[in-house]
Amino acid sequence: MTQIHVSTTINGDAVEFLCEAQETLLDVLRDRLGLTGAKEGCGTGDCGACSVTLDKRLVCSCLVLGAEVEGREITTIEGMADGEILHPLQQKFLEHAALQCGICTPGILVAAKALLEKNPDPTETETRYWLAGNLCRCTGYDKIIRAVMDAAEQMRGA
Amino acid sequence: MARDDKPEAEGRVFKIVGTRPIRPDGIDKVTGRARFGADMSAPGMLVGLVLRSPHAHARIRGIGTARAEALTGVKAVITRADFALDSGDIDDDDLRDILHNVMAHDKALYDGHAVAAVAAVSAPVARRALALIEVDYEVLPHVIDVDEAMKPDAPVLHQGRSDETVPAGMSANVMHRFEFGHGDVEAGFAEADVVIERSFRTAATHQGYIEPHACLASMGPDGQADLWCCTQGHYMVRNTCAGLLGLDASQLKVTASEIGGGFGGKTTVFLEPVALALARKSGRPVKMVMSRDEVLRASGPTSSTSIDVKIGMKRDGAITAGWAELRYQGGAFPGSPVQFGAMSCFAAYDLKNVQAIGWDVVANRPKQAAYRAPGAPMGAYAVESVVDELCEKLGLDRLEVRLKNASRDGTKAAYGPRFGRIGLTATLEAAKAHPHYTAPLGPNQGRGVACGFWFNFGGDTCVTLNVNADGTVGLSEGNPDIGGSRAAMTMMAAEELGIPYERVRTTIADTSALGQNEVTDGSRVTFAVGLATIKAARAAITVMCARAAKIWGIDEDAVVWEDGHAKPAGPNAGQFPPMSLAEIAALYANTGGPIAGHHEVTAEGAGVSFATHLVDAEVDPETGAVTILRYTVFQDAGKAVHPAYVEGQFQGGAVQGIGWALNEEYIYGADGRLQNPGFLDYRIPVASDLPMIDTVIIEVANPGHPYGVRGVGETSIVPPLAAVANAVSAAAGVRLTQLPMSPPKVLAAIDAARG
Numbered sequence: 001m002t003q004i005h006v007s008t009t010i011n012g013d014a015v016e017f018l019c020e021a022q023e024t025l026l027d028v029l030r031d032r033l034g035l036t037g038a039k040e041g042c043g044t045g046d047c048g049a050c051s052v053t054l055d056k057r058l059v060c061s062c063l064v065l066g067a068e069v070e071g072r073e074i075t076t077i078e079g080m081a082d083g084e085i086l087h088p089l090q091q092k093f094l095e096h097a098a099l100q101c102g103i104c105t106p107g108i109l110v111a112a113k114a115l116l117e118k119n120p121d122p123t124e125t126e127t128r129y130w131l132a133g134n135l136c137r138c139t140g141y142d143k144i145i146r147a148v149m150d151a152a153e154q155m156r157g158a
Numbered sequence: 159m160a161r162d163d164k165p166e167a168e169g170r171v172f173k174i175v176g177t178r179p180i181r182p183d184g185i186d187k188v189t190g191r192a193r194f195g196a197d198m199s200a201p202g203m204l205v206g207l208v209l210r211s212p213h214a215h216a217r218i219r220g221i222g223t224a225r226a227e228a229l230t231g232v233k234a235v236i237t238r239a240d241f242a243l244d245s246g247d248i249d250d251d252d253l254r255d256i257l258h259n260v261m262a263h264d265k266a267l268y269d270g271h272a273v274a275a276v277a278a279v280s281a282p283v284a285r286r287a288l289a290l291i292e293v294d295y296e297v298l299p300h301v302i303d304v305d306e307a308m309k310p311d312a313p314v315l316h317q318g319r320s321d322e323t324v325p326a327g328m329s330a331n332v333m334h335r336f337e338f339g340h341g342d343v344e345a346g347f348a349e350a351d352v353v354i355e356r357s358f359r360t361a362a363t364h365q366g367y368i369e370p371h372a373c374l375a376s377m378g379p380d381g382q383a384d385l386w387c388c389t390q391g392h393y394m395v396r397n398t399c400a401g402l403l404g405l406d407a408s409q410l411k412v413t414a415s416e417i418g419g420g421f422g423g424k425t426t427v428f429l430e431p432v433a434l435a436l437a438r439k440s441g442r443p444v445k446m447v448m449s450r451d452e453v454l455r456a457s458g459p460t461s462s463t464s465i466d467v468k469i470g471m472k473r474d475g476a477i478t479a480g481w482a483e484l485r486y487q488g489g490a491f492p493g494s495p496v497q498f499g500a501m502s503c504f505a506a507y508d509l510k511n512v513q514a515i516g517w518d519v520v521a522n523r524p525k526q527a528a529y530r531a532p533g534a535p536m537g538a539y540a541v542e543s544v545v546d547e548l549c550e551k552l553g554l555d556r557l558e559v560r561l562k563n564a565s566r567d568g569t570k571a572a573y574g575p576r577f578g579r580i581g582l583t584a585t586l587e588a589a590k591a592h593p594h595y596t597a598p599l600g601p602n603q604g605r606g607v608a609c610g611f612w613f614n615f616g617g618d619t620c621v622t623l624n625v626n627a628d629g630t631v632g633l634s635e636g637n638p639d640i641g642g643s644r645a646a647m648t649m650m651a652a653e654e655l656g657i658p659y660e661r662v663r664t665t666i667a668d669t670s671a672l673g674q675n676e677v678t679d680g681s682r683v684t685f686a687v688g689l690a691t692i693k694a695a696r697a698a699i700t701v702m703c704a705r706a707a708k709i710w711g712i713d714e715d716a717v718v719w720e721d722g723h724a725k726p727a728g729p730n731a732g733q734f735p736p737m738s739l740a741e742i743a744a745l746y747a748n749t750g751g752p753i754a755g756h757h758e759v760t761a762e763g764a765g766v767s768f769a770t771h772l773v774d775a776e777v778d779p780e781t782g783a784v785t786i787l788r789y790t791v792f793q794d795a796g797k798a799v800h801p802a803y804v805e806g807q808f809q810g811g812a813v814q815g816i817g818w819a820l821n822e823e824y825i826y827g828a829d830g831r832l833q834n835p836g837f838l839d840y841r842i843p844v845a846s847d848l849p850m851i852d853t854v855i856i857e858v859a860n861p862g863h864p865y866g867v868r869g870v871g872e873t874s875i876v877p878p879l880a881a882v883a884n885a886v887s888a889a890a891g892v893r894l895t896q897l898p899m900s901p902p903k904v905l906a907a908i909d910a911a912r913g
Contacts, residue, residue: 020282036197037190039418041368042450046837049368077190090188094180097802100641100810102187103194103369103418125846132846135837137366137419138641139806140813141845 008069010035011079019066026050028066029076037077037106041135048134051107052076058114060133077106080113088158089113089151098147100138108134112148120156124149165579165859167797167866174653175865178802181645182664183416192416195372195388200443203374204233204277206436207284207446208429209291210456211266211273214300214522214830215313218264221274222292229290231283234440237274238263241402241435253401255491259525260402260431266295267315267490268522269831270455272428277436277444300522300830304487305464307331307521315490315520331520333492336500338573339513346479346511350470354547358540360879360897361823362462365529366814366842369418370453375433376443381405383434385412390424390638391677393618396669402431403438410434413668414638421814422528423458425677454835459824460529461486461494465540467503471548475559479511480504480572484537487521494518494526495533498613501573502876503537505611506560506582506768508569522830528679530811531612531872535818535879539897542608542880547893556607556884557590560770564609581794581858582609582768588792588854589770603776603787604888610769610876614869615680616761616862620673621690623651623698625753629740631655633694634667635687636675641810641871642803643683649799650688650865654695656722657739673758681869684799685860686761692864698755702742705749710734763862764869769793771812771877775885782905784820784886790852796860796868808874809851815878817843819886823898 003018010033019028026043029035029052038061041047045060052061053075080087089112092098099105108131115122115130122130127148128141136144186192223235238261248254257263262273274291278284299313306312307329314330323335347353373387383405389395392412400407417424429446436444448457464485470478482503488494500516514537549556564586569577589595589607599605624632633651637643644664652659676682703717706724710717716731717724723736746753774788791808798804821841825833834840859866879897887893890904892911 022282030196035190036193039194039369040196040447041370041418042837044450044836044838047368047450081189086185086188090185093188094184097178097181097642097800097806099184099187100803100806101367101369101417101419102183102192103367103416105187106190109188128845128848132844135368135842135844137368137421137814137842138810140809140843140851141848142809142851143802143806145845145850 004067006067006070009073011075021067023066024062025064025066025069026061035076035078039103048111049104049107051110053114058111077110088154092147092151096143096147098143104134104136108144116152165861165866166864167859172653174649174659175799179659181642182648183644194369194418195415196447198374198386200374203443203445204440205281205284206275206277206433206444207288208272209274209288211271213266213295213297214269215298216266216295217298218266219294219296226276226287226290229287231279232276232287233442234277234436236435236439256398257402268524270524275432275436277440302521302826302830304462304485304519307487307519332517334518336497336516338500341511343479343481343511343513347470349478351473352548352551353470354544355468356544356895358465358895360463360536362459363818363822364454364459365421365423367419367421367423370448371428371457372447373430373433374445375437377434377437381409383410385430386415387430388415388417390420392669393636393675394677395427395430398427399431399434403434411668411670414666417638417640420640421530422532425528425679428457451835454840455832456524458527461488461526463536467540467544469544473552475554475562477507477509477563480509482514485517485519487519488526489523490520491525492518498533499537502534502611503541504572506565506609507563508565512572530875534612534876538610538876539879543883546884557586560609561586579858579861580766580768581856584856584858585768585770585792585794588856589772594772594790602779602889603774604885606773606881606885608771608877608880610873612767612873612876614764614767615682616686616764617676617682618674618760619686619690620675620758621694622756623694625698625743627743627746629743631662633662633664634671636667636672637678637683637687638666640678646684646799647687647691650691651695654692655739681871685764685863685867685869688867689761689863690757690759693757694755701753705742706737708749765796765860765862767794767868767873769873769877771881773881773885775889777886777889779908782901786816786849788849792854792856793873794856794858795870797857797866798855801855804855804870805853807870808853811874812851812878813843815875816882819879819882819897819899821898
């Protein structure tokens, strides 16, 4: 089977990989590149646990083929903190206890960051609708929504 | 413990317990570094996949594996014949059922039942190999519905499994009959001014953890094996897999990964024995991960139920008698949680006359797995709906009636024992005093109230606490941390030792490191592991006091531990400056060697837990769609160690209950196949469905725990089915008796009521 050669940028680093035609971006990230922060909760784009950004657009990486990312820019949860300094969203998730098991957390953080880049001052309703594609089974979303709104406020003040 | 015993915790002023520090595993979980079940890999690893039955019920006449084995890149194909033990070699019925569920024997019993598995060099090769396995099925008639399964002419899953409690003439699908209660219910109904009897049905729902089951197994020819997996109990995984594969428990080391939700659904094994069998046959590490389709078709879910409830009430709101008959199908094997349903459904009420009968039934569905307070939400739904209707009919206040009849300290529970210290009335009083209860409602809006109960559990628990030379502490425990329990253990160890939270690091040890630990179930971890942590800390304190005594040259009995320091007990003991934990630890080598404390216990005294929920709902009369407007949880936590994670348990349970009440449902076609095995069609609540979930933590100390802790994880899912149903019924102006209350069902009920 001939594999496809792909050159791309992930979290600011130039990356090359080989993949099969049917492999998803999520498969490539997790199984070929060791970036296991994005999770596979469903494989059908329904749960958002695999959320990454592709050219700054929020996508489910399980719905993108690895071969599609040639020449594009990907960011994942692994690129969110700046070295030892957590992103305000990450810090607020810790302070608000906005995670229980933590499996949905990477996808929700990536999605929330994409929200705040588009809309730095979202209402609760806007936040809830933006995150409606990210399933969390543990928290009931209450503390997640509070953490995102609190991070937004802090980032606006910065 | 007698109910009037004063809890040890009463009056104690805590320094760390009750605060909200950042959880120790937090940074790993917000940066993507935390390793869950599917995040591990090993050199030379193969990919394992399972072939599953497309039939709800079929005899397996033969399985041809030769073509799959011949495919390049396939390293092992297994069927039931590859498990070392034949089912006849297993005495334990439960273990044999687990084996039958993990890999079908002579019959496939549900859509999704595993019949064979492969290990190959890649997922695409493994998928091609599955397609080459030839299974010769003889399709048999099937039964999905619990009431249908109980009919004498229903298709039968297993012959001869019904026990002596089942009357002659019933279907062989009826496995067991339970009965609980006391008094004379007929006499009680005769005393009542109003008697209401209703029938209810609830759909099967799935735990819905976002992380699919996953594991990585390796095994050498010497029988030494390692297993990494996401589970609620790796000791259970070790014991079960050793039993199924004929291994010595000592030779199988199981390490629990971080776990991406479980809610009871990860208290058994599915892939783990299969991965071990594939690793044994191939001689290579094998990783297996379920797809979401497999999770929904072949793991979990909980029972679907059919329940009748009859309750009698006086005009003043006094309940004269309660009766319930509960029928739960538990999937293809015995063991539905109907026993817990029957035991718990009347627990919130102090009743003179009460009877609850439960029927455990099998049907052609996946073997049910525990789901948060297993069996209790459905029973509470039925009972609390009838209590609500009685209040409505008699024009009585719903909280006043519950307070009037509430179980209190010393009440003889419907399931037998007398309650010790309980907090039910405290939750009801808090609800009555809360502004939510009297807030105005708009058109098409209704308010629902319901109570819930869970037993809580203790169980086998082992903890080891090591005092390091630099004055820090390592705590090893054996229960996967499913929602912040490492933070709670770290806090309790630091509290007891009198050192900062940051000085303690808690690790979930593998199965070779500690003795037996019961799975993370029964809301037991903060209670039981917390208790063992405190006792282990006290054991270490005893050692440290002895070391200080040695240094000072006084009796060990003359040293006390206060605020993280050893001190002379009084002026008579001598004048010595207090020694801190760090100072004692630094001198360990010269005072008797390494310092540690440990505690092993089968914990008892878990202390039951009650909650009261208030919910406001709005029904769209045109579509039947329901919006949850406001929700408040009042629950007794005994003592909230980390209140933020206690609130999180309250909120998460309430929302799972809202999903159960409104959306979630296993839908089967006439062919017995599950029609909605994905998150698009099996719809769990999303952020935009919900309001904030307000919480009120009640603390009625549990005398069975040094700090008064009660488990909190499960009770929170018990009231919401009823609370939401009562709110929707009030809003729609018609009593709804089936879950989920999806828009078509609500609309049909409204239309029927309009005539």
